[in-house]
Amino acid sequence: MVKFQVVNTQTFSDKKKPLYDSAKRVSPAIAEIREIGNYRHLLAQLVRRDILTRYKRSFLGVAWTMLNPLGTMLVMTFVFSNIFKASMPSVPFPVYILSGLVVWNFFAQGTNASMSGLVWGGNLLQRIFVPRTIFAVSAIGTALVNTVIALVPLVIVMLISKATFSWALLFMPVAILLITCFTLGFGLMISSMAAFFPDVMEMYQILLTAWMYLTPIIYPETIIPERFHLVYRLNPMYWFLRVFRAPIVDQALPSLRDFGIASGIAIVMLIVGWLIFTSKSDEYAYRI
Amino acid sequence: MPIVSNPSSQNETPAPIINLENVSVRYRLPSERIGTLKEYTIRLLQRRVRHRDFWAVHDLSLSINRGEVFGIVGDNGAGKSTLLKVISKVLRPTTGRVRIYGKIAPLLELGAGFHPELSGRENVFLNGALLGYSHEEMTAVFDEVVDFSELSEFIDAPIRTYSSGMYARLGFAVATAHQPEILIVDEILSVGDEAFQRKCTDRITGFRENGATVLMVSHNLGLISEMCDRAAWLDHGKLMKIGTAEEVIEMYREGFQ
Ligand SMILES: Nc1ncnc2c1ncn2[C@@H]1O[C@H](COP(=O)(O)OP(=O)(O)OP(=O)(O)O)[C@@H](O)[C@H]1O
Ligand SMILES: [Mg+2]
Numbered sequence: 038m039v040k041f042q043v044v045n046t047q048t049f050s051d052k053k054k055p056l057y058d059s060a061k062r063v064s065p066a067i068a069e070i071r072e073i074g075n076y077r078h079l080l081a082q083l084v085r086r087d088i089l090t091r092y093k094r095s096f097l098g099v100a101w102t103m104l105n106p107l108g109t110m111l112v113m114t115f116v117f118s119n120i121f122k123a124s125m126p127s128v129p130f131p132v133y134i135l136s137g138l139v140v141w142n143f144f145a146q147g148t149n150a151s152m153s154g155l156v157w158g159g160n161l162l163q164r165i166f167v168p169r170t171i172f173a174v175s176a177i178g179t180a181l182v183n184t185v186i187a188l189v190p191l192v193i194v195m196l197i198s199k200a201t202f203s204w205a206l207l208f209m210p211v212a213i214l215l216i217t218c219f220t221l222g223f224g225l226m227i228s229s230m231a232a233f234f235p236d237v238m239e240m241y242q243i244l245l246t247a248w249m250y251l252t253p254i255i256y257p258e259t260i261i262p263e264r265f266h267l268v269y270r271l272n273p274m275y276w277f278l279r280v281f282r283a284p285i286v287d288q289a290l291p292s293l294r295d296f297g298i299a300s301g302i303a304i305v306m307l308i309v310g311w312l313i314f315t316s317k318s319d320e321y322a323y324r325i
Numbered sequence: 326m327p328i329v330s331n332p333s334s335q336n337e338t339p340a341p342i343i344n345l346e347n348v349s350v351r352y353r354l355p356s357e358r359i360g361t362l363k364e365y366t367i368r369l370l371q372r373r374v375r376h377r378d379f380w381a382v383h384d385l386s387l388s389i390n391r392g393e394v395f396g397i398v399g400d401n402g403a404g405k406s407t408l409l410k411v412i413s414k415v416l417r418p419t420t421g422r423v424r425i426y427g428k429i430a431p432l433l434e435l436g437a438g439f440h441p442e443l444s445g446r447e448n449v450f451l452n453g454a455l456l457g458y459s460h461e462e463m464t465a466v467f468d469e470v471v472d473f474s475e476l477s478e479f480i481d482a483p484i485r486t487y488s489s490g491m492y493a494r495l496g497f498a499v500a501t502a503h504q505p506e507i508l509i510v511d512e513i514l515s516v517g518d519e520a521f522q523r524k525c526t527d528r529i530t531g532f533r534e535n536g537a538t539v540l541m542v543s544h545n546l547g548l549i550s551e552m553c554d555r556a557a558w559l560d561h562g563k564l565m566k567i568g569t570a571e572e573v574i575e576m577y578r579e580g581f582q
Contacts, residue, residue, distance in 0.1 A: 054426075055344075055424040055425055055426050056425055056426060056427060056428065057414055057423070057424070057425040058422070058423070058424045058425075059411075059417055059418055059421075059422055059423040059424070060422040060424075075457065076454075076457065078454045078457070078458065078459040078460060079454040079455055079457070081454070081460070082450060082451045082454035082460075083451075083454075086440055086443060086447070086451055089443065089447065090440065090442045090443065093442065160437065161437055161438055161455075162415070163410075163415065164410075164415065164431075164437045164438070165413070165415060165431050165437065165438060165455060166413055166414035166415050166429075166431075167455060230362070233362075234361055234362035234365060235361065236361035236362055236363060237362055240362070319416075319417045322410070322415050322416050323352065323353070323416065
């Protein structure tokens with residue numbers, strides 16, 4: 038029989054100081070940040086896996102990611118462009134809708150995927166140690182890749198409808214970063230609930246639908262009646278849309294106020310979501 | 326096969342690499358299944374959330390030395406897998422203290438950590454990443470993993486088409502491609518055919534000669550007595566006996582007669 042050579046890359050650990058001590062408790066939120074760093078290779082693999090499996094299964098592959106929002110946009114344009122024509126900002130209607138859908142899909146897909154990722158990963162969490170947040174983080178990573186792909190049709194539609202390209206578009210990565218933080222924070226919060234109560238996932242779908250219609254994605258902001266303005270200002274997605282759309286719709290940077298509010302919401306949500314999720318770190322392996 | 330004792334542990338006093346002090350693990354079983362947030366809220370308002378406590382591991386103290394091959398035996402449901410989970414950081418013990426002085430490579434249960442739609446090749450990298458290895462580290466050992474598992478014909482087929490023995494081969498090959506400081510094996514060797522089991526035990530023996538620590542759970546008492554220096558018998562979460570593999574197996578055999 039062939040004798041196999043084992044690659045010996047082993048380094049022996051310090052014999053005095055334990056690598057793991059169950060009695061030593063650093064704050065779970067901080068320990069988790071460190072663990073995510075240690076497991077960055079796994080993070081890359083999980084994102085790769087999600088993207089590969091998605092594109093292997095569906096016939097149209099990458100094209101689907103681009104066609105999906107495009108299809109919705111076409112229907113919406115067909116249905117609503119005449120109704121909203123009068124109150125529409127300077128930008129072409131398809132561009133307005135598509136830019137809103139890109140942001141909304143990122144949020145909806147990202148949060149949903151982090152929930153189902155934890156349910157899939159629950160199986161794994163019971164068998165092997167992995168950082169608990171890794172499924173949410175990788176889900177947002179995947180959603181981010183999909184969003185970048187979905188920017189391609191947005192640019193094409195902008196070209197076709199002769200929208201103005203301004204230097205302010207260079208601000209887009211910052212806007213996307215803010216939305217990423219918010220989506221991750223919200224995804225962590227909702228998936229820690231879903232881990233304990235499976236019905237949260239269904240209830241969230243209803244919430245998402247209502248939330249979408251309460252956000253000016255397919256209709257212009259100007260048609261919102263005065264008495265609902267407060268409701269809109271309490272909606273985080275409203276601010277992210279404003280920040281994301283400013284370079285596209287107004288060909289300008291977002292106002293400092295909008296940017297400040299959006300950044301504040303994003304950072305607070307990320308911290309709160311991270312704290313909520315990691316406060317239950319030790320329980321997922323027992324409960325899922 | 327002769328049992329080779331680890332040269333490094335002969336002269337110096339043995340240094341524990343795994344140390345458990347009065348470890349207990351409690352599972353909480355809801356006495357009625359509360360599956361939904363709605364139900365939970367209603368129950369909470371009525372103050373009727375009840376749990377039944379189940380202690381899967383009970384006040385267990387154990388020290389495993391660097392370089393040892395240590396076996397754990399016990400009936401189904403005795404708490405062996407639970408104990409391994411406490412050691413590999415999956416579960417934090419409810420009470421007591423666990424200290425680990427080295428890096429652990431847990432050998433996953435069958436199929437866990439594999440994605441059925443992906444090919445064997447892609448799963449090698451995914452599984453390697455779960456064990457903390459980078460893409461480069463897995464590339465370096467990839468050919469060796471395929472050779473060892475003898476799956477070169479099937480490596481590009483989706484893993485859902487594999488048999489359970491093939492799962493086990495690939496899982497073992499990945500987990501042991503780099504020599505770990507501590508290898509944890511839960512009952513996986515019994516799935517492979519005899520020739521493959523032989524290869525696995527040879528590799529584990531090789532690890533021991535290099536100074537690695539191995540912790541294994543098996544219902545195959547012959548394998549335990551062949552491979553292990555020491556062993557422990559677990560029953561209903563309690564440590565019944567700890568000693569040389571022969572002693573423990575003998576007692577365990579008497580125990581269930
Ligand atoms: N997630 C869980 N929730 C509740 N109880 C559990 C859970 N996991 C295990 N148990 C219980 O804990 C006990 C010990 O289980 P464990 O898997 O450690 O046994 P084992 O010794 O590995 O058995 P086997 O030889 O069958 O693998 C069992 O009675 C089981 O019912
Ligand atoms: Mg078991």
